[in-house]
Amino acid sequence: MDRSTSASQDHSPLACMPSALAANQRAAHHDDADRLFHTAVQERIDLPDGLAVRCAATDYDLVMTFVAQERRCCPFFHFVIEITPNHGPIWLRITGAEGTKAVLEAGLEALREVCAPDSVENGPGV
Known part of the structure; x- marks a missing residue:
C-alpha cells in the first residue's frame, strides 16, 4: 500500500469537528461508540500513537459504522481494520x-x- 499520497493528510490538525455530523447522527454515533468500547471490545492494546482493540466477528457492522462516522468528525485519526x-x-x-x-x-x-453507570454492567470496556 502506497502511503506517499497520504503524507500531507497525516499533518491534519488534532481537532474534532462534531458539526460534521447532524445532531441525530451525533447521538447515534455516541451510542455506537459506547457499545463498541464498553461492550464489544474483548481486548485493548495501547500503542505508542494510539490503540488497538479486538472485537468479535459478529461486531463487524458496529465497527464499520463507528469508523465511517468517526472519520467524518475526527479526520486526523488513521484507522486500520483487520478482519x-x-x-x-x-x-x-x-x-x-x-x-x-x-x-x-x-x-x-x-x-x-x-x-x-451502564459500562460497569455492560462488559470489560476500554
Whole structure:
C-alpha cells in the first residue's frame, strides 16, 4: 500500500469537528461508540500513537459504522481494520500523528464518564 499520497493528510490538525455530523447522527454515533468500547471490545492494546482493540466477528457492522462516522468528525485519526479469516476477530487500530493518543484517551475518558453507570454492567470496556 502506497502511503506517499497520504503524507500531507497525516499533518491534519488534532481537532474534532462534531458539526460534521447532524445532531441525530451525533447521538447515534455516541451510542455506537459506547457499545463498541464498553461492550464489544474483548481486548485493548495501547500503542505508542494510539490503540488497538479486538472485537468479535459478529461486531463487524458496529465497527464499520463507528469508523465511517468517526472519520467524518475526527479526520486526523488513521484507522486500520483487520478482519481475520474463518470468522475470527476484527482488530481496529486507531492511530495518528503526535498528540493523537492523548485526544483519543480524552474522548474515551469522556465516554466513560457519560456512560459510567451502564459500562460497569455492560462488559470489560476500554
